[in-house]
Amino acid sequence: MRGVGGRRGRSVERQERAALSVKGVPCEPIEVETPIVPYAVAVAVWEEASGWLGAELPLSWIGQLTEGANNVYANNSRFRSLLQRDGDAGRDWLWAFTRASPIPTA
Numbered sequence: 001m002r003g004v005g006g007r008r009g010r011s012v013e014r015q016e017r018a019a020l021s022v023k024g025v026p027c028e029p030i031e032v033e034t035p036i037v038p039y040a041v042a043v044a045v046w047e048e049a050s051g052w053l054g055a056e057l058p059l060s061w062i063g064q065l066t067e068g069a070n071n072v073y074a075n076n077s078r079f080r081s082l083l084q085r086d087g088d089a090g091r092d093w094l095w096a097f098t099r100a101s102p103i104p105t106a
Contacts, residue, residue, distance in 0.1 A: 029070045036091050042066045045098045
């Protein structure tokens, strides 16, 4: 067993810091904490992609895009701060994030 300064000590410290950072994570979805409606953004991005590709994409992707945005919002403080900006900035960040999201799998 190594001392506090060894590899094991650093690992424990890292785990403690990670546990502390999770305590402040909000469990509320985006639309509860902001005026943004992620479902509406996901629908618009889905329609835009369907039109651009000339094919109707699976409707299930709308829910997956919405869920993905809410998951990142719940677990990433930087993303939360971007979406909580004044004016249209938060909506625009969510729109860009949703457009750049990987294509959901079936």
